[in-house]
Amino acid sequence: MRRTLPCRSVRAVSALTLALTLTGAMAAVPAYAEPGPNLKITAAVPEGLWLREDNIPIDLKITNIGDARATDVKATGSTYSGPYYGFDLNTWGDLDTNGSGASFEAGESRTYRVTGRIWGAEAGNPVVRIDLSAPADTDYSDNSTDVPVNPIPPETTERVAGQVYGDKNRDGLHTPGEELAGLTALVGGPGLPQPLSVVTDSAGRFSFDAVPVGATRVLYFRNDPDGWLFPEGDLMRLDGSGKYQNLSVQGRQPLEKDLSAKIEFDKAHYAPGETAKVTVTLTNSGASPLSGLYATCRDPHGTDIDLKIPQEQWGSFGPAQAGALAAGGRLVLTLTGQVPEKAQYFGKTVLDCNFNGKTYLRGPWVSAEAKVPGKRADSRGLAWVDKNRNYQPDDGEGLPNTTVTLSTKDNKLVSLAKTDAKGYVTFPNVAAGEYEFRVVGPWKAVDDSTVHHVAPPYGWEWWVQLEPR
Ligand SMILES: [Ca+2]
Ligand SMILES: [Ca+2]
Ligand SMILES: [Ca+2]
Structure with a gap:
């Protein structure tokens, strides 16, 4: 049709x-x-x-x-x-x-x-x-x-409230008597000219009656003389729905306050490839038992000279994360690892570990070193003074024709030499390792006077920045 x-x-x-x-x-x-x-x-x-x-x-x-x-x-x-x-x-x-x-x-x-x-x-x-x-x-x-497009009006507010406690007995729960009174609780975030603040009452309770809505509001605490650690960076999305009115905020003491660790090599010197024995002593000086503990070791300088401890040697302190230590308890772990061949170029090996627990924060980092003698090489570096204060050595900033020394950490003179016209110096045939650098004259190192002398092919020219004494 x-x-x-x-x-x-x-x-x-x-x-x-x-x-x-x-x-x-x-x-x-x-x-x-x-x-x-x-x-x-x-x-x-x-x-x-x-x-x-x-x-x-x-x-x-x-x-x-x-x-x-x-x-x-x-x-x-x-x-x-x-x-x-x-x-x-x-x-x-x-x-x-x-x-x-x-x-x-x-x-x-x-x-x-x-x-x-x-x-x-x-x-x-x-x-x-x-x-x-x-x-x-x-x-x-x-x-x-x-x-x-109708977002909720920006002038909308909502109540944010809860209770804060310090998990004194480290059971991960709010135990009666753990309430934290007198803390300053604050809510801040973009669009708030300044944080809102209230003080917790005797039951550890806090209440903000009218917090302006926002996608990234954050609750934090101040004026805490006991050093509790609170969750940080937990963002609250306040969209007027009022879902943050019954918060339970847990404070935790840093684990390093109760747990201490010590790492000891069984010898002061090792040959490359030798098996080193290490004793790790863990002590719980706190009043509560610790559980879920584990060790994590790292290569602290990225140089691959760290002692690699096979995971299974850590037992329950390994990936199982099930280490336990009674209140006042002490535990000694004996571990062995092969000293890397590469360690001789640096003159040392290292074991650097963190001890933490699944429910704890900030466990101790502990490190120990042992010497691995072997390599000798010329050690070359620059002594300089940052005349134009741009934090880097420029032409004309070398300290020329000056006598400088290299000493062991326990202050034994190893080598003495003179800088050239540009401030460079070579100490001949020095054993790989760490040394103190000093100037004979009215100069001292700005920050660190340590020279890390590493043998070729891993070595580098070091710099030591100086200032008038
Ligand atoms: Ca159409
Ligand atoms: Ca508790
Ligand atoms: Ca400069």
Whole structure:
């Protein structure tokens, strides 16, 4: 029947029908519609408590209600009214106007989620207009939609409250009597000119009645004479839902306060490749038992000269993380490891370990070294004075023609030499290891006077910065 009507009157009928059904969904192609693709778009911000600072998504539903395939389909969006809402880069996927466009079969429907945020500072909420283009669309009236973006009003506040305790008996739980009174509790975050602050009562309770909403609010504590460690960096998202009114905040004492560790090599010197025996002594000087303990050792200088202790030697203090130590208890672990061949180039090997527990914070780091003699080489470096205060040696900043010395850490002179015209010095044939560098004259090292003398091929030219004594 529709073929008998002239084109112009079909369009007129379609437009009229649309005008009458503007808000209703068109369930099917009207028999009198012009043949061809016809895309329709609806869009809305997904349900949720959106904050003005959030990345706020918009869900699009695009349907081809026409009777032919649509190609080259693209979409754009812009702020129609209110503060500026800017779309994220690359959020449009195959609808991007810089791409080749998407295709929709007749009857096909797809959803997209695009994202953006409110950049404009003025009050009120944006309305975002989304436009869909397709070259052969038979009816453009349904290719555009306006989306109100309504975050919760920025002046909204909510209550933040809870109780804080110090886990004195280290059982990980709030034991009666552990409440911390008199602490200053603070809530801060972006958009708050200054943190809000209250003092905990005798039951360790705190309450902030009206904290402005924000995605990154943080609760922290001050004025704590006993040095409790509290969770840090736990962000609260305050979106008006009031889910932070019953907080239980646990303070923990650093484990290093109760747990001490000592590492001792069984000899002062080792040959490369030799098996070194190490004694690790752990002591719990606290009033509560410790459990879930484990050791983690590292290569402290990244030089690969550390003693590698096979994990199984740590027993329950290994990856099982099940080490235990009674209150007042002491434990001695005897471990063995092979001294790396590379250690002789550095003149030493090292064992550097942290002792921690699954439920504890800040366990002790302990380190021990033993000498690994063997390599000798010339030790070359620069003595310099930072005349122009740019924290680096420049031309003319070497300390020239000056007598300098290298001594052992226990103050035995090892070598004596003179710097050249540019401040460089070579101490010949020195055993690999650590030495003290000194100047014969009115100069002293700025920070560290230690020279790390490493034999080739691992060595380097060292620098020692000097200042007048
Ligand atoms: Ca359309
Ligand atoms: Ca407890
Ligand atoms: Ca300089």
